[in-house]
Amino acid sequence: MISLRVKVCVSLQVVWMGINIFLFLWFYFFYDLGDQFFYTRKLLGSALAWARAPAAVLNFNCMLILLPVCRNLLSLVRGSFVCCSRTMRKQLDKNLTFHKLVAYMIALMTAVHTIAHLLNLEWLNNSRQGVYDKLSTDLSKLEDTESSTYLNPIRIKDMIPTYFAFTTIAGLTGVIITLALILIITSSMEVIRRSYFEVFWYTHHLFIIFFAGLVFHGAGRIVRSQQSTNPPHNVTFCKDRSDDWGKIPECPIPQFAGGFPQTWMWVIGPMILYLCERCLRFIRYMQTVKYRKIVMRPSKVLELQLVKNGFKMEVGQYVFLNCPAISQLEWHPFTMTSAPEEDFFSVHIRSAGDWTDKLIDLIRTDQNEIFFRLGVDGPFGTASEDVFDYEVSMLVGAGIGVTPFASILKSIWYKFKDSDPNLRTRKIYFYWLCRETHAFEWFADLLQVLEKEMEERGLGDFLTYKLYLTGWDQSHATHVMVHFDKETDVITGLKQKTCYGRPIWDKEFEQVCKENPTSAVGTFLCGPEALAKVLEKKCAKYSDIDPRKTKFYFNKENF
Numbered sequence: 001m002i003s004l005r006v007k008v009c010v011s012l013q014v015v016w017m018g019i020n021i022f023l024f025l026w027f028y029f030f031y032d033l034g035d036q037f038f039y040t041r042k043l044l045g046s047a048l049a050w051a052r053a054p055a056a057v058l059n060f061n062c063m064l065i066l067l068p069v070c071r072n073l074l075s076l077v078r079g080s081f082v083c084c085s086r087t088m089r090k091q092l093d094k095n096l097t098f099h100k101l102v103a104y105m106i107a108l109m110t111a112v113h114t115i116a117h118l119l120n121l122e123w124l125n126n127s128r129q130g131v132y133d134k135l136s137t138d139l140s141k142l143e144d145t146e147s148s149t150y151l152n153p154i155r156i157k158d159m160i161p162t163y164f165a166f167t168t169i170a171g172l173t174g175v176i177i178t179l180a181l182i183l184i185i186t187s188s189m190e191v192i193r194r195s196y197f198e199v200f201w202y203t204h205h206l207f208i209i210f211f212a213g214l215v216f217h218g219a220g221r222i223v224r225s226q227q228s229t230n231p232p233h234n235v236t237f238c239k240d241r242s243d244d245w246g247k248i249p250e251c252p253i254p255q256f257a258g259g260f261p262q263t264w265m266w267v268i269g270p271m272i273l274y275l276c277e278r279c280l281r282f283i284r285y286m287q288t289v290k291y292r293k294i295v296m297r298p299s300k301v302l303e304l305q306l307v308k309n310g311f312k313m314e315v316g317q318y319v320f321l322n323c324p325a326i327s328q329l330e331w332h333p334f335t336m337t338s339a340p341e342e343d344f345f346s347v348h349i350r351s352a353g354d355w356t357d358k359l360i361d362l363i364r365t366d367q368n369e370i371f372f373r374l375g376v377d378g379p380f381g382t383a384s385e386d387v388f389d390y391e392v393s394m395l396v397g398a399g400i401g402v403t404p405f406a407s408i409l410k411s412i413w414y415k416f417k418d419s420d421p422n423l424r425t426r427k428i429y430f431y432w433l434c435r436e437t438h439a440f441e442w443f444a445d446l447l448q449v450l451e452k453e454m455e456e457r458g459l460g461d462f463l464t465y466k467l468y469l470t471g472w473d474q475s476h477a478t479h480v481m482v483h484f485d486k487e488t489d490v491i492t493g494l495k496q497k498t499c500y501g502r503p504i505w506d507k508e509f510e511q512v513c514k515e516n517p518t519s520a521v522g523t524f525l526c527g528p529e530a531l532a533k534v535l536e537k538k539c540a541k542y543s544d545i546d547p548r549k550t551k552f553y554f555n556k557e558n559f
Contacts (some may be wrong), residue, residue, distance in 0.1 A: 008091060013101070020057050020105060029054035038227040038235045039139055039151055039254060043127045044120050051116035052223065054109035060213060061102045061109070061265040066270040068095035068102075070277045071320075071380050078381045090555065093383045099187075109183055115176060121161045123342035128154045138242040142253070151256045153222040154483035164181075164405060170220030173213040180206040180213070197353055201330055211271060214263055221258020222408065229255050281331075285322060285375040293345045294363060296354060300351035302360050303337075305344050308376055313340050315411045316384020316404040316524075317559075326358045332379060333524070335403040335557070341418075345379075348403050383555035384408060390522035390553070392427045394512065398527030402432050402443060404557060405526070409463075413450055427519075429512060430465035431503055433527070468499045479555075505534060509542040513550045521550060526557040 539552035
């Protein structure tokens with residue numbers, strides 16, 4: 001059964017693709033059939049339409065490409081959907097997926113546009129040299145005088161096409177745009193982004209050069225169309241009488257002009273929005289952030305407790321951090337592990353690359369007195385904000401992916417402590433998968449507090465949690481066997497024993513269905529894409545067609 005979320009997502013993609021197809025076909029036939037381009041097609045053939053149709057699609061997608069990365073705009077829009085369907089809010093959580101989709105379309109259309117113009121350049125040069133028929137040669141000889149305007153932008157007979165590409169506005173900006181796009185796309189591959197984030201980050205800022213070149217690319221006006229004259233130039237009658245042009249009334253010398261540049265009109269709005277976005281980020285960067293507490297957790301996990309005036313958050317939200325002592329430009333996202341009820345906000349940072357390693361080393365060096373500054377941008381909304389909209393929630397974290405759920409579980413503790421009457425959630429299933437035992441240590445104390453709190457209030461069934469250790473050695477297994485009869489777990493000290501291996505998800509979903517036969521169950525994941533695909537399939541598999549029975553709604557964190 002296909003979920004509503006998937007249907008809406010597919011519908012939006014179909015609309016986007018439909019607009020792309022419409023623009024491509026409309027402009028293809030406009031240039032391929034338009035009378036004003038008859039003589040232009042004589043020089044360029046079908047490559048004219050194949051160059052201009054992708055250009056129209058490029059304009060549309062270049063208008064869209066910046067919008068998904070306007071984080072503050074998305075948070076504003078997401079907030080406006082608070083009273084609306086959660087399905088609409090979920091689409092905003094796929095902003096980076098849509099950003100990539102638009103980028104792929106830009107890459108494809110750029111390739112088609114470039115190849116078509118390379119062919120155009122060759123054919124224009126051949127026409128100028130008289131390689132083709134008499135009409136093509138005569139059209140190429142038209143001069144830019146008071147009585148006529150040229151059609152062929154190659155004005156020198158023996159010009160090398162490469163020279164034209166690097167000495168005209170359209171050619172030079174086209175080369176710059178293409179090179180910038182190649183660098184941006186190649187550095188965005190998963191392997192580079194994960195292993196060499198700095199390379200990805202810096203090359204992605206070539207988008208400034210890309211958009212600057214895009215705005216000026218059409219200023220050369222090399223694609224020219226026939227203009228109206230008095231008396232009119234009858235193409236049907238005059239195309240075979242080029243020797244009589246300007247000599248008989250029926251065939252005045254044809255007039256041509258380049259089209260008005262339109263790309264800037266498509267992209268100026270998003271560029272202004274993005275500029276405002278960056279200004280807002282800079283203002284937030286300049287606001288003072290104070291260190292409340294710094295803790296170095298096991299498994300090279302750094303906990304920072306920070307204070308910032310006017311800072312308000314919701315559960316599961318994330319912030320971007322910048323450390324000028326490491327890099328002035330790099331901003332990295334981290335999910336907050338604190339609860340909205342606390343007077344500070346905290347993040348847990350795992351050593352996972354050059355930037356995080358340098359930050360941890362910096363903390364260790366200046367442990368007694370922190371001198372370096374930290375910039376904070378956010379908070380920004382995620383799918384986990386909706387966790388309290390469900391009666392039943394399944395929270396699945398992998399490794400450091402547990403961080404948004406730390407915020408949720410802390411908030412639940414405060415809500416129970418304050419007897420919050422607005423708490424709708426009545427059952428939470430929590431799963432945490434880790435490769436090593438040390439990773440459990442910094443989170444076990446929170447689970448112990450929750451475990452004790454639930455028992456004291458007679459709500460032992462409210463929270464069901466299972467911790468899975470996916471990596472261990474023989475010595476560890478022997479140690480566990482020796483202490484198997486202890487009431488508490490030898491790793492975490494919790495009453496719930498640690499499981500070894502990976503969850504059997506069919507069994508877990510069947511249990512949730514059995515215990516909650518008429519509930520809407522929100523399934524939240526912060527973890528790898530492979531696990532996301534598994535859980536999304538299970539949500540679809542175990543959702544009942546009958547709306548009165550159990551239905552699962554899949555949600556995934558995206559950064």
